[in-house]
Amino acid sequence: MDEDEEIVQSYLVWGAMALHYAELFANLSRQRKLNTFLLTVVKSIFQDMISMETVIAKIMEYAKTLVSADRTSLFLVDSNDKQLYAHIFEVNDNKANSDDPAITKKEIRFPIGTGIAGTVAKTGQALNIPDAYEDQRFNRDIDQMTGYTTKNLLAMP
Structure with a gap:
């Protein structure tokens, strides 16, 4: 033994x-x-x-790859108007040149505290939402504006 x-x-x-x-x-x-x-x-x-927009786009593309997401968004705080806004809203896969991600530019604005991003901006706490449409904080207007259907979300301050 x-x-x-x-x-x-x-x-x-x-x-x-x-x-x-x-x-x-x-x-x-x-x-x-x-x-x-x-x-x-x-x-x-x-x-x-390169421009700061391109640097931000590359960072967003890396974050997208890091968490295996199909979409990324970057919201900034406008402290004067107490709103969140997005200038660079989406980084698309650019198969032709992987060093230069394509950027879809749209400006979306909404008050801090509105939606998931607004809640994260207000509280400073990250949120992991498994089903966006089941969460009352989710702002469906953003999907309507962009034509994208959000399934789940990971939002970081």
Whole structure:
């Protein structure tokens, strides 16, 4: 019985080491992806002297890829009018040139506290909404304006 216990114990040690190294590898892979993205953004800023809109579009495209979303939106706070607004509303997949994401520009404005984005802006708390149309805070007017049907949402301050 002692020999069997020693064998099992050695397998457990090897298993724990394998799990530890797998976790380290996953963390390093995530960090490498982030570093690659940041280098791409910095390269774009200093080599291409691109506009801030393009930099924001690239950041939105990375966020979209990072969370496996099919759409991203960036809302800014207009503190004078106490509203949220979006100048860069959508980053589309651009198959022809992956370094230059296509941007659909629309301006949408609504009061802070209205909708999911307005709630996040007001509270400063992230929201993960599994079914947008089941949430009373969801502003259906945005879908009507954009022609897009929102299924679920991840909103961050």
